[in-house]
Amino acid sequence: MKLSYFPGCTLKTKAKELDFYARKCAEVLGITLEEIENWQCCGGVFTTAKTEIATKLSSVRALKDAKAKEQALVTVCSACHNVIKQTNHAMQTDAEFASKVNNYMAPEEAYNGETAVYHYLEMLRDLVGFDAIKEKVVNPLSGKKIAAYYGCLLLRPNSVMRMDDPENPKIMEDFIRAIGAEPVIYPYRNECCGGYITLESPALSKKKSNTVSESAQNAGAELMVTACPLCRYNLVKNGSEIPVVYFTELLAEALGVKEAGNE
Amino acid sequence: MNKANENLREEIIRMSGVNPKKCMRCGKCSATCPAFDEMEYHPHQFVNMVESGDIEPLLNSDSLYKCLSCFACIERCPRSVEPAKLVEAVRLSVIRRQGENHLTANDIPALIDDEMPQQAIVSAFRKYTK
Numbered sequence: 593m594k595l596s597y598f599p600g601c602t603l604k605t606k607a608k609e610l611d612f613y614a615r616k617c618a619e620v621l622g623i624t625l626e627e628i629e630n631w632q633c634c635g636g637v638f639t640t641a642k643t644e645i646a647t648k649l650s651s652v653r654a655l656k657d658a659k660a661k662e663q664a665l666v667t668v669c670s671a672c673h674n675v676i677k678q679t680n681h682a683m684q685t686d687a688e689f690a691s692k693v694n695n696y697m698a699p700e701e702a703y704n705g706e707t708a709v710y711h712y713l714e715m716l717r718d719l720v721g722f723d724a725i726k727e728k729v730v731n732p733l734s735g736k737k738i739a740a741y742y743g744c745l746l747l748r749p750n751s752v753m754r755m756d757d758p759e760n761p762k763i764m765e766d767f768i769r770a771i772g773a774e775p776v777i778y779p780y781r782n783e784c785c786g787g788y789i790t791l792e793s794p795a796l797s798k799k800k801s802n803t804v805s806e807s808a809q810n811a812g813a814e815l816m817v818t819a820c821p822l823c824r825y826n827l828v829k830n831g832s833e834i835p836v837v838y839f840t841e842l843l844a845e846a847l848g849v850k851e852a853g854n855e
Numbered sequence: 856m857n858k859a860n861e862n863l864r865e866e867i868i869r870m871s872g873v874n875p876k877k878c879m880r881c882g883k884c885s886a887t888c889p890a891f892d893e894m895e896y897h898p899h900q901f902v903n904m905v906e907s908g909d910i911e912p913l914l915n916s917d918s919l920y921k922c923l924s925c926f927a928c929i930e931r932c933p934r935s936v937e938p939a940k941l942v943e944a945v946r947l948s949v950i951r952r953q954g955e956n957h958l959t960a961n962d963i964p965a966l967i968d969d970e971m972p973q974q975a976i977v978s979a980f981r982k983y984t985k
Contacts, residue, residue: 600974601973601974601977602972602973602974605972605973606970606971606972606973607972633973633977635977635978635981636974636975636977636978636981637924637978637981637982638924639943639947639981640871640929640937640939640940640943641870641871641940641943641944641947642869642870642871642872643869643870643947644947647981669974671974671978743925744923744924744925744926744927745925745926747930748925748926748927748929748930749926749929749930750930758930783889783925783927784889784923784925784927786889786923787923787924787925787975787978788923788924788974788975788976788978788979788982789890789921789923790971790975791958791966791967791971791975791976791979792920792958792966792979793893793921796890796892796893796921800889820974821972821974822972822974822975822978825970825971825972825975828970829968829970
């Protein structure tokens with residue numbers, strides 16, 4: 593199966609391991625990720641204003657590229673995924689927005705949100721299947737208590753993202769089970785780490801991040817897992833006492849393409 | 856409501872796609888807001904103040920730059936008012952003006968460290984700068 597792939601700015605720089613192991617694991621699972629040519633940064637956050645056009649064009653370009661290849665589009669970073677999926681939804685449902693975008697970009701064929709957008713976790717669940725992953729696990733992470741950290745961007749707004757129940761999700765817990773570990777449910781798994789406020793108000797992001805990591809630790813987790821580079825940065829920088837890793841690193845470990853604990 | 860305020864109110868409602876009249880004042884948006892403690896005006900107040908055309912104080916408030924874009928109030932509003940969309944529209948109506956950027960490239964070196972992901976910086980620019 594061939595899928596278009598949008599890595600995003602941070603996966604090429606500060607979060608290389610998120611990208612590297614995503615590609616490596618996809619190979620093991622029989623999926624070829626074809627990186628979009630000349631992709632442009634998604635901008636990190638979706639601007640909800642209907643009058644914002646230019647800030648959404650990079651997402652439309654990636655979506656249009658995938659459509660031309662008749663492929664679904666996969667992202668790994670929570671932020672890229674959120675921006676691209678919300679932009680795609682706007683192209684499907686907001687005719688005025690879509691016509692402005694199409695008038696500006698003047699593609700040979702108008703783009704109206706035809707591309708299917710998958711987060712890598714959705715790809716694992718819906719295209720590969722957690723049962724199939726279980727069968728490919730050579731190094732089950734047995735006995736490891738892992739807290740899934742969803743943060744904000746994976747699940748919300750649910751009317752658009754449609755990934756899972758936004759208040760009681762299980763996709764990451766099912767993933768954790770598939771690689772042989774034990775998921776830990778804790779109250780703050782879908783609350784915000786502070787995000788980009790870390791730039792201007794580090795004290796606020798510290799407060800938010802510590803609430804999350806303490807919540808996970810108090811529930812008995814020995815490790816946290818995330819899909820978002822900014823979540824990971826905020827949790828680690830603000831002193832999480834348990835390690836925080838990307839979900840693709842754990843998947844690679846379980847599939848035997850990464851040594852345990854080796855960054 | 857004077858004419859200028861009325862125009863601004865219409866513009867913000869058009870830009871955001873929000874109908875503040877749907878609000879039933881339950882306060883759930885503010886209760887779930889992770890930046891509540893940092894805000895002078897809280898999400899439920901944004902809704903109320905936009906509805907009544909009392910927008911001037913919002914334009915001048917730092918609260919505009921505290922919203923984390925976490926979509927919690929958007930998800931959890933029982934009336935689908937989606938307050939963060941109003942915060943966004945009010946903020947845009949400020950930073951779209953000449954010279955009103957909240958963050959400039961020159962500010963960045965003092966705010967970052969070696970580990971900070973690019974994602975933090977591009978997101979902040981998207982929210983604070985035009």
